[in-house]
Amino acid sequence: MEKLLEVKDLAVSFQTFFGEVEAVRGVSFHVNKGETVALVGESGCGKSVTASSIMQLLPMPPAFYKRGQILFEGEDIVQKSEKEMQKIRGNKISMIFQDPMTSLNPTMRIGNQIVEGLIKHQKLSKTEAEKKAIEMLNLVSVPQPEKRIRQYPHEFSGGMRQRAMIALAMVSNPELLIADEPTTALDVTVQAQILDLMKQIQDKLGTSIILITHDLGVVADMCDRVIVMYGGQLMEEGTVYEIFKNPKHPYTRKLLGSVPRLDMSRSEMLHSIEGTPPDLYKPPKGCPFYDRCDEAMIICKDHMPQRDYHTDTHYSCCWLNHPMAKGVAEGSEA
Amino acid sequence: MAEPLISVRNVKKYFDVGGGKTLKAVDGISFDIYPGETFGLVGESGCGKSTAGRTIIRLYEPSGGQVLFNGKSVYDLSSREMQEVRKDFQMIFQDPYASLNPRMTVEDIIAEPLDIHKAYKSHAERHNRVIELLKLVGLNEEHASRFPHEFSGGQRQRIGIARALALNPKFIVCDEPISALDVSIQAQVVNLLKELQEEMGITYLFIAHDLSMVRYISDRVGVMYLGHMMELAKSEELYENPIHPYTKALLSAIPIPDPEVQRSRHRIMLEGDVPSPIDPADTCRFVDRCPYAIEQCKGKAPEFTEIVKDHYVACHRAKDILEGKAKPTK
Numbered sequence: 185m186e187k188l189l190e191v192k193d194l195a196v197s198f199q200t201f202f203g204e205v206e207a208v209r210g211v212s213f214h215v216n217k218g219e220t221v222a223l224v225g226e227s228g229c230g231k232s233v234t235a236s237s238i239m240q241l242l243p244m245p246p247a248f249y250k251r252g253q254i255l256f257e258g259e260d261i262v263q264k265s266e267k268e269m270q271k272i273r274g275n276k277i278s279m280i281f282q283d284p285m286t287s288l289n290p291t292m293r294i295g296n297q298i299v300e301g302l303i304k305h306q307k308l309s310k311t312e313a314e315k316k317a318i319e320m321l322n323l324v325s326v327p328q329p330e331k332r333i334r335q336y337p338h339e340f341s342g343g344m345r346q347r348a349m350i351a352l353a354m355v356s357n358p359e360l361l362i363a364d365e366p367t368t369a370l371d372v373t374v375q376a377q378i379l380d381l382m383k384q385i386q387d388k389l390g391t392s393i394i395l396i397t398h399d400l401g402v403v404a405d406m407c408d409r410v411i412v413m414y415g416g417q418l419m420e421e422g423t424v425y426e427i428f429k430n431p432k433h434p435y436t437r438k439l440l441g442s443v444p445r446l447d448m449s450r451s452e453m454l455h456s457i458e459g460t461p462p463d464l465y466k467p468p469k470g471c472p473f474y475d476r477c478d479e480a481m482i483i484c485k486d487h488m489p490q491r492d493y494h495t496d497t498h499y500s501c502c503w504l505n506h507p508m509a510k511g512v513a514e515g516s517e518a
Numbered sequence: 519m520a521e522p523l524i525s526v527r528n529v530k531k532y533f534d535v536g537g538g539k540t541l542k543a544v545d546g547i548s549f550d551i552y553p554g555e556t557f558g559l560v561g562e563s564g565c566g567k568s569t570a571g572r573t574i575i576r577l578y579e580p581s582g583g584q585v586l587f588n589g590k591s592v593y594d595l596s597s598r599e600m601q602e603v604r605k606d607f608q609m610i611f612q613d614p615y616a617s618l619n620p621r622m623t624v625e626d627i628i629a630e631p632l633d634i635h636k637a638y639k640s641h642a643e644r645h646n647r648v649i650e651l652l653k654l655v656g657l658n659e660e661h662a663s664r665f666p667h668e669f670s671g672g673q674r675q676r677i678g679i680a681r682a683l684a685l686n687p688k689f690i691v692c693d694e695p696i697s698a699l700d701v702s703i704q705a706q707v708v709n710l711l712k713e714l715q716e717e718m719g720i721t722y723l724f725i726a727h728d729l730s731m732v733r734y735i736s737d738r739v740g741v742m743y744l745g746h747m748m749e750l751a752k753s754e755e756l757y758e759n760p761i762h763p764y765t766k767a768l769l770s771a772i773p774i775p776d777p778e779v780q781r782s783r784h785r786i787m788l789e790g791d792v793p794s795p796i797d798p799a800d801t802c803r804f805v806d807r808c809p810y811a812i813e814q815c816k817g818k819a820p821e822f823t824e825i826v827k828d829h830y831v832a833c834h835r836a837k838d839i840l841e842g843k844a845k846p847t848k
Contacts, residue, residue: 226700341791342563371562371727373788376771380787398701401773404780424777442705443775444734446757454734456705460670
């Protein structure tokens with residue numbers, strides 16, 4: 185399959201008053217054309233920083249790229265100037281944010297916000313652009329789009345606003361859509377509508393999606409591949425079946441075990457993960473999960489394990505994979 | 519079954535929104551909560567579940583109805599009598615960042631209920647009680663002199679729980695206590711709540727929109743929609759055999775974290791959004807979005823009735839749906 189995006193050894197830090205916070209510490213992954221990749225992890229694990237750096241959306245300073253490359257269609261985004269980025273943002277790569285109320289402009293009519301990108305990127309006339317905006321709102325199932333484009337964001341409900349955000353993101357038919365917790369603020373019935381809509385649009389337009397979420401149910405529903413992130417590093421990656429059926433990293437297994445499932449007995453205890461994620465102001469030298477891992481060994485403290493491939497698509501970074509370790513118990517404990 | 523600890527009878531809470539309009543946040547709900555159980559209250563945002571929780575313990579003055587606590591009518595008490603009863607009612611809030619005063623030390627936060635009810639004789643007694651509570655929720659002595667900003671979200675929620683436990687309450691309203699936390703931390707807090715219940719026999723009203731978590735923690739679950747109670751049953755029964763069309767749709771919308779199961783499921787997609795609770799029509803609240811709606815549903819709102827033993831449903835077509843006679847009309 186053709187690679188659309190390739191991130192190579194990306195490291196992003198923030199220069200703060202107290203020193204450098206290493207939010208992303210050398211991550212490498214790729215996204216193929218037309219697929220949906222999930223980036224999963226707890227708050228502060230660096231998933232949103234990774235996504236924002238693909239769009240160069242981080243304020244610089246305090247943020248800076250420490251090392252690495254982000255190759256999009258063969259070109260390195262890290263090296264691009266602001267002017268070159270403006271041609272990519274909203275045109276070839278778009279983003280949907282968690283909170284549609286704060287990411288839409290409250291003082292602009294919905295129509296004008298959608299039209300803005302079309303006039304800028306595709307050099308359409310105002311009437312043509314407006315026609316396209318109505319078409320787009322229709323595509324995302326906003327009723328009465330002719331009336332709706334004259335309204336302001338506060339006149340939309342939460343679900344409708346997220347639909348408008350998707351219309352706005354998809355209007356210039358981007359190659360890559362980054363969805364940062366797109367349904368976290370929504371109710372489950374609305375979430376189901378929005379996820380369904382994203383799938384339909386992907387089928388129609390062939391867009392690649394990076395879905396950032398902490399909801400493992402959404403991942404199981406939507407994604408082809410899953411990347412598990414912790415403490416600014418990638419812990420495990422595999423197809424959605426490999427990750428859910430045969431998780432190899434202790435963190436992935438714990439994460440899967442900590443969510444209650446509808447088919448689980450009430451007398452079972454939830455597997456909570458004791459402690460909290462590491463502080464990335466002073467990141468640990470070895471495996472970031474060392475402090476919270478039940479299966480940690482001496483070597484884990486000071487040495488970060490390599491990627492060990494279990495199949496062509498499935499790797500994990502854990503010393504338990506090493507032939508000298510006792511080996512990870514097969515299957516999930518969840 | 520034992521005598522209920524709390525009986526909620528036709529409780530209503532209306533808000534005047536100006537212009538002669540009324541927002542009917544809670545519009546006549548009735549249920550019992552038994553000692554030592556966890557009653558889950560679920561629904562989407564704006565359905566009135568938080569308002570219901572707050573009205574039951576009289577943090578909001580009710581617009582109608584009655585709540586019996588140990589046989590006493592809570593809404594008829596004078597403010598002095600209410601103060602006494604409040605020792606038995608506590609609340610755990612959703613946002614652990616907003617619900618702790620940033621200028622108070624953890625010790626003062628946890629001891630505040632003790633201060634208000636003058637529940638100690640000496641300073642040493644107050645301090646010892648705080649330490650005891652901290653240990654109970656998995657924190658330790660040295661945390662007492664710190665301020666809330668020094669703690670993570672999960673730890674703050676533990677402080678909030680310690681404060682709620684200070685007066686040995688009988689009944690705690692947990693209003694979305696875990697929705698602001700990460701999944702791994704959610705499990706910690708839920709396990710803690712379960713342990714405390716087993717040790718101290720506390721009764722919970724657990725309000726949440728995360729249905730899989732509610733099923734896990736609750737003995738019985740009530741489903742609310744636009745101020746009405748739609749369905750109420752034992753948690754296994756409700757999740758395995760939902761009768762109300764809204765409950766069915768709600769349950770089918772929860773994604774299950776297992777790709778094989780999730781991708782082979784049939785989903786009931788609801789059209790549109792939850793309608794406005796301002797001056798709603800006196801019909802079944804779900805009629806506009808209900809796939810099973812018939813002419814009768816556009817008339818008077820259905821009664822909340824026991825369809826199967828211990829399984830209450832407010833739906834005109836409940837019997838038909840149960841017997842498999844009803845077909846979706848949309």
